Every structure is written in C-alpha cells, then in structure tokens.
Amino acid sequence: MSINRRGFIRTGIAGAAGIAISPAVIPQIQNVEDEKVIYRTLGRTGLKVPVISFGVMRSDNPALCKAAYDKGIKLFDTANGYQNGNNETMLGNLFKDYRRDSFFLATKVKAAGISREGTPSAETTAEDFLSKFSTSLTRLQMDYVDILYVHDISNPEMLDFKPIINTVKKLKKEGKIRFIGFSTHRNEAAVIEAAASKGDWDVILTSYNFQQSYRKELDAAVHKAAEAGIGIVAMKTLAGGGFLDKEKTKPINTTAAIKWALSNPDIHTTIPGMTQFDQLDLNVKILADVTLTEQEKKDILVACSQPGLFCSGCEECIPACPLRLSVPDLMRAYMYAYGYSNPSQAYSLLKELRYGNDPCKNCSGSCSVKCSRDFNVKERITDISRLIDVPVEFLA
C-alpha cells in the first residue's frame, strides 16, 4: 500500500500533484467466493437468496449498499416510510445502473388508518395504498419490485381485508411486484399461523430472535408457513438494539444472534440493519458459514439467561396470579422507573392500574407466577408499587 503523508495542501495547491501519485488506501474487505455463499430458496418464490440480506432502513450511504452488493448480498430491504422516502430514493439512485436481475429489491407499504389493535378503518383504502406504492416505484426508479410487503400486520383479520389483498394481487398480475408478502412484529405466531393456510402470501418478514419468549408457538407457525411454501425472512435478529441491558454495557454477540436465527432451516434469510463497514464485514463472513461455534453457542446461552428489563408481554403470568394482576403492565412500570429513569411515566401507569401500594401483600409464601423471562415478579411488583405513595408533585 502506498502512502501519501504530505497530502493535499499542506504546501498549498501544489500539494495536489503529490496526491494524484500516491493516495493512501482504505482497503475493502475480502469478498466471499461466489461458490461458498450459502443460498436458501425463499419458499415458492424460487428466489435463491444468500442467508444474509441487507436491512437498509437506517443507511444513508450508497457506498455501503454498493459494498454489500459487491460482497455477495443480493436482497435489499427498504420501506416506503423509511427516512420519509429518502431511503428508497438512495437505493433507486444506486441501482439504476445495475442489471435489474442481479439483485432483489423488497419494499413495504403500510396501509393507512390501522388501529392499535391492527384492524382497518375508513382510512384504510386501496387508493391510498396504491398511491404510496406508486411513489415507491418512482423513488426506486424501477418498473417492479421483487417483494412488496404489506407493512406491519399484527391482526389475522388484516390478512382477509379485501381492499388491500385485492390491490396487491392486482399489482402482481400487472407485473409491478413479483411476490406478495407482509411484515409482522407483534402477535407474529397467530398472524403467521393464519397466513400459512391461505394461498395469498409468498413471503413473510417476521421478527425472530433468541429472546422471544413465545418461541414454541412462533417456531410452529413459521414451520407451518414454510411447509406451505411461504418464504420466511427474519428481522430483529439482534433482539432490539444489539445490547442486553439498557445501560449498553453488555453487547450482544451479533454474529451469534444471526447464526442462531439461521440455525432454523425454515428461516431462509435475515435482514440485519447495517450502517458501518465493520458490521458488513462481520455479516459477510456469515454468508459462507452459519455454523455456531462453541463460543457463540455459549454467548447465546448467556444472553438468553439475562432477564433484563424488557417484558415480552407473553401474558402467561396473568392466569398464574391468584389476583389476576396485569403483571406485564407492572413490569412495564418497573422498566419505566428503573430502565428509563422516568418515574412519572411509571406512576401514571400504576395509577391507571389502581392496585395500591402493595398488591402482593396478602399473598403468603412463594409467588405462583413463573415468568417466562425469569423476572422475580413478586419482588418487582412490591418494589415498584411503592411509587404510588410518592407525592405526585415530586415526580411531575
């Protein structure tokens, strides 16, 4: 590697002459040889996708996407709403000069007016959905996308909502999308289970990570969907953020987390988000080797054993509690106070719940609630409930 230490202009404009002769170089990472890349078939789509794809959502750097493409990553995942459309625009500007059949592009469009329960409203119209998709195609500068996901389905009811289903089917027929999918990150097991028995969906993008407490149900649903020929793409494989604790002192072994997801053969590819070349470097190595090393297995085990502060909301605790306390809400209050130093938020929630300052006081002996995240539920409830006695003016 040649080095130019007297670079640009230490000596004024004249320095430029030296620059052209011997620039220093940041080397690119090594490519994985094509024949070593592990491909999986994305269900009935027949698309052969490398096990690592690219969740572009946060990246604003086309050079990073170009590098990923050069290293063997072929499926790029964006959405109509990411960066208010700038994400799609960036990808469009990059890929306009590439052979269209040399990469796969997936985007997502969110139906308008979806309630918090995941059900449609009067605002959920085909016109709005079509208009957004049309905007996406314009930004992407493409005639079609390979996968169009209906963004964020959390209620199985939405799978049968004709204005949207018929719209995506029409787009597929017109050749503007090759395959129909949806993304889900709440109530995933129920939604995937329901989709598996319908013939409409080619691909499902689901959150999938080692920390989900409803593993059994989710795996069963994913398996059923994969058996039915639906391609399965995993997101949120790092269990949200890459750290085990809110203080960000315990980083997750990201390679292990991604390999763990891929250890399920029903998962066809993953879309880790990347904003750094270092992250790309790490993920590119997985392209050719998804086997968990002994250390990585250990790291996953350790990570799984960390209860942390985040309640996954599985609600298994509620029937186990003799008072039927809304334990997930109480755990949330605990997290607000201790995780986010936001006692006023915790107080508001406790006030809404109306459980008093020690709801467990009449329960003698050991607590019958066995938390799937291994929280000591009784201790946490006792601890956080005292907040209700703190004068509100002290917290507001």
Place this chain on the structure above:
Amino acid sequence: MQNRILLLFVACFFSTASLAQEPVFPDLNGYKIKTDYPVYLPDNLWDFINGAADSYLAYGFVDLHVAEYKKGKDVIKVEIYRHSDHTMAFGIYSSERSPSFKFVSIGAQGYIADGAINFFKGNYYVKIKTYSKKEKVLQAEENLATRVAGILEGDVTMPPILTQFPSEGRKLNEETYINESVLGHNFLNKAFRALYQIGNDVFSIFIFEGTSAEEAEKTAKAYMASAGIDPTGTIDNRFVLSDGYNGTIFLAWKDKRIVVISGLAKDQAEIADKYTSGILK
C-alpha cells in the same frame, strides 16, 4: 429498600425535570381530541413506527406523544417526537426532509408534503398527517401545526454551524446531521453534511465540531490510521486518502473542527482546498 427507591425517584425527578415540558395538545375548533395512545419510549417505539424506529433511536429519541383530532370522518394525527437536544431533532428532521417539498415557516423549519406537515423546533420533531383531501381539513391541519409550534418551547433557529458551509454551489435544504457512523465508519460520528454541485461535480462536505482540538486531531488521525497512514508525529493537517469504499477523501482539521470532502476526484484538490480554507479559517 424504601430509602433506596425514594432516593432513586428523587434522582430521577431531577434528571427528568431537565427534559423540558410534557407536550400539551392544543384545541382545534370543531375537532375532538383523542389522546389515549400510550407515551412511546425507546423500548416500544417499534410498536408505533416499526423498522423506522431505529433511525429515531440513533438520534437520541426520548419519547413520543400522539393525539388524533376527529371531526366526523376527518382525522388529523399529531405525533410529537422529543429528542435529547436541538441538534438531534434537526438530525432526524433533516434525514426525512427532501428539497422537493414545499417549505413553510413553522418552528425552526417545516414543510408540507402529501397531506403531511412536518417541522422541528427545539428538541421536538413534529409530524402532522391527514388523509383527507378537503381544503377545509388541510387548512385546519395548518392551523393546528402553527398552534402546536406555538405551544412547544425551544429554539426556532437552524443549527448555527450550518452557516459555516460556504454558499457557492450549496444545494438548498439538503443539509443533514449524522449522529453515528459517518461515511459508514464507526470512528466518525456527529457531523453536519451539505451537498454541493458545481457544474457536473456533485460532492459532500462534512463538518465535525469536536469538544477540543485534541479530540478533533484524534478523530482525524483515526481516519488516517485506518487508511494505513501512520499519523504519529505528523505536523500536517491536510491529507487526501483513497477510501476503498467511499472513494477519494479530502481530510483536514484545525482546532476543534474537522472537514471531510467526498465525491471529488483526487485531481480536484484545488476545489477541496478552496472549500476547506473557507471553513477552517
């Protein structure tokens, strides 16, 4: 235990008290306000905006308050995102801004696009949206945006460092703030970027404002070191690198400030020199 928790809450009180006021949604004539959304925090922002949440978290997201204004079938939704400071609010706002939008004078800056009015002010990034096409509703939405901006406290100016970018060739409303991983490098953080076009040449200028001259030099030298240049003992402060991913990079620093230019060819040092000198006076 009681002492511990009270102490914690006292400490929390002082830390949260400095975060500024809780947003209060203003009335809008003829509309009913629905505010039964939870207050979204970093932990559950995903529930509201899905994968876009990561971008907000990267810009110091604190919390989100949501309200819906309803009149008959017409709905106007207001989302008030609070970030850790003014620069972060500008960062997330600018990452979602496009120069093609119609800009309006709401807050520090705002725009109207496809039934949405987005603006930032102080630590807040506000997004207001309606799916209605009725002129009356769109007018009500504008009124609401103005009222929300009036209620929120905070700075109504653009980040002052933007004035340091030379004006010649600068593309309007394309300035951004990047909090993490500038140019995809983990050692480059917290930069303002402006886009330039001179003739057919399109290039970006990044300004990093460190807390000290030592920090700036350390960051610049980390970039040099990653390019294989041994920065030990160098007294120079202007270099050209060939970044294997980002192409030719012009790197210079002075005092607390670093300037990086990307997008120019290595034989365009004259242009780089001119702009760099304009910033590192």
